[in-house]
Amino acid sequence: MRLIDSHVHLYPSAIALDPVAWAQTQGEAHWARLATRRRRDGGPVQLFPTVDELMHELDAAEIDRAVLLGWYWEHASSCELQNQFYADCIRAYPDRLSAFAAVPLAKRESALATVALAREQGFAGLGELSPHSVGGAAARRVLPEVLAAAGAARLPVNLHVSDPIARKFAGWVETPLHDFVAWAKNFPETTFVLAHWGGGLAFCETGRALTNVYFDTAASPLLCDASAWSRAVASVGSERLLFGSDYPLRLYPRTNEGTGLADFAREARTALSASDLALVGRANAQHLLGLRQ
Ligand SMILES: [Zn+2]
Structure with missing residues (x-):
């Protein structure tokens, strides 16, 4: 069965060609720390593929569609750059992306304007957001x-x-799970996707x-x-899980030099x-994105 990948990141060439220099000039130090990190063996933690390379990899993995996720940038200008790029991507590949x-959570007016315009600009959701990582108190207020x-x-x-008990790395930020539980409960009309198995919430009663x-x-x-797959299915049920990779992160760095x-x-x-698999890998995402099954 062909899958939908619900968690993919991609960057415009202005960023991808020289991420370190770009981050320096734009003041995106937190992103640079995470995205340009090196592993202990010297290899990069992630790659910077083009949209054409993404297409090629989706085909090789028998994935029909990818959901491009924004980043939790520190500056509204970076959000704009990425959103403009993504708008171009989905126009170019409406059947695949x-x-x-x-x-930009730290800037109230820009944040609310982005949400208000998202639908008409072709976006299917918001995120990936991390109010713990960037924007400080202002982000959590907005x-x-x-x-x-x-x-x-x-x-x-x-x-x-x-995950609060995971191995920490440079740029790692504490994201207390009770915050996500409170947001989900306080906004019952909002549909949330908690990334990375919800930091472990996908394996417990609280998450269910x-x-x-x-x-x-x-x-x-x-x-x-x-x-993890069977534990999460047993805990929260397959109708609540979404297959997502975090491409272009290198997922098997010991055995695979690519993503x-x-x-x-x-x-x-x-x-x-x-x-x-029919639910986790496809139908749940179709439902979330409002696509025909
Ligand atoms: Zn993430």
Whole structure:
């Protein structure tokens, strides 16, 4: 079965050609720390492919569609640059790409304007957002307004969540799980996607109780062993999970110099029963994106 990848990042050439220099001139130090990190073996943690390279990898992994997610940029100008690029991408590949808009949480007016215009600009949701990582107190003040507006506009919101007991790395930010639980409960009309297995919420009772929440599987091979798939299905159910890679992160850095996207698709196909895969790998995303099944 052909899959939908619900968690992909891509960057315009202005960023991808020289990410370090770009981040320096734009004041995006937090992103640079994460995206240009090197592994202990000297290899990069992620690659910077073009949209054509993404297409090629989607084909090789038998993935029909990718959902391009924005980044939690520190500056509104970076959000604009990425959103403009994504708008071009989905216009060029309407059958293969959907996109979520980056939202400049620290700038209230720009944040709300981005949400208000998202639908007509072709975006299917908002995120990946991380109010813990950037924007400080201002971002957390604006977030409730953004979540309410997203609910009213039927725009799902993808939030970055890290597992509180995971191995820490440079640029790692604490994202207390009770914050996500509170947001999901306070905004029942808003559909949430909590990334990276919801930082572990996908494996527990607390996560199961959040009925307006999906959990994606982004970066799973770097965070969990392959038992995560069956544990999450048993905990929250396959109708609440979304196959997502975190492309172009290198998912199997010890065995694969590339992104490992095809290996990850294979891992999902192996770990899940056919009926669970049909939901996690495809139907749930179609439902979330409002696509025909
Ligand atoms: Zn993330």
